[in-house]
Amino acid sequence: xxxxxxxxxxxxxxxxxxxxxxxxxxxxxxxxxxxxxxxxxxxxxxxxxxxxxxxxxxxxxxxxxxxxxxxxxxxxxxxxxxxxxxxxxxxxxxxxxxxxxxxxxxxxxxxxxxxxxxxxxxxxxxxxxxxxxxxxxxxxxxxxxxxxxxxxxxxxxxxxxxxxxxxxxxxxxxxxxxxxxxxxxxxxxxxx
Numbered sequence: 197x198x199x200x201x202x203x204x205x206x207x208x209x210x211x212x213x214x215x216x217x218x219x220x221x222x223x224x225x226x227x228x229x230x231x232x233x234x235x236x237x238x239x240x241x242x243x244x245x246x247x248x249x250x251x252x253x254x255x256x257x258x259x260x261x262x263x264x265x266x267x268x269x270x271x272x273x274x275x276x277x278x279x280x281x282x283x284x285x286x287x288x289x290x291x292x293x294x295x296x297x298x299x300x301x302x303x304x305x306x307x308x309x310x311x312x313x314x315x316x317x318x319x320x321x322x323x324x325x326x327x328x329x330x331x332x333x334x335x336x337x338x339x340x341x342x343x344x345x346x347x348x349x350x351x352x353x354x355x356x357x358x359x360x361x362x363x364x365x366x367x368x369x370x371x372x373x374x375x376x377x378x379x380x381x382x383x384x385x386x387x388x
Contacts, residue, residue: 197228198235205239214242216267223251223259233262249292250284260296265335266303268293272314273322281313290326297333305334309365309373310342320373328380337384339373341365 201215208214215236222229222245233243245259246267260266270293271286272278278286296303305327309315314323327337342365350357370386377384 197232201232201236201241202239205241208241212242214244214264216244216246217263218246218267219248221248221251223247223256226255226259229259230262233259237262249289249296250286251288251292253292253295256292257295257299260299260301264302266296266301267306268296268303269306269308270323270326271308273319273326274314277314277319293326293330297330300333302335303330303333304336304338305330306338306340307373308340308342309369310359311363311365311369313342313362315365315369320376324373324377324380324382327377328382335383337377337382339370339377339384339386341367341370341386 217229217233229245236243242265243263244265244267245263247256247259249256249268270290271282273286273290275285275287278284278289293303293305307323307327309320314320324337327334342362344357344359344364347357347360374384374386
């Protein structure tokens with residue numbers, strides 16, 4: 197894997213980019229992740245980890261330590277709502293975000309807005325306050341607008357799209373969240 201990734205080293209050097217591990221859940225391959233990252237770091241390649249955070253801290257901490265940047269989703273602040281839509285609560289996810297911030301590891305937090313699910317003002321305020329309270333570790337907040345681009349893929353696979361009754365996120369809703377984030381002093385971007 198490292199040999200394949202090093203083929204693009206000139207591109208990484210030119211663009212300032214690097215390698216991002218994403219999912220599924222890359223933390224479930226911890227030994228592979230640590231060894232691959234160690235070899236990439238020897239070559240001065242920037243490494244980011246896009247992680248859900250729903251794993252024990254003892255497993256996550258060495259992975260966080262090994263990389264340059266963490267990309268982390270805060271889907272909802274409400275534990276029951278998180279469990280309803282993802283199958284798991286979010287207490288561990290929120291606690292791990294706090295622990296990553298305490299390590300002063302740079303983080304990009306992503307906050308998806310899903311109409312009728314996690315878009316009410318109270319929910320948005322809870323998530324933004326949580327992100328703000330993580331402190332300077334958060335380098336940017338990405339507001340992600342829910343879209344329906346995956347519907348066709350589900351249909352081609354013969355599957356029912358589980359959120360077929362949910363509309364796409366409007367520009368107005370995204371702008372509402374952006375303005376609230378800016379008022380809290382957060383660096384914010386729509387997309388991500």
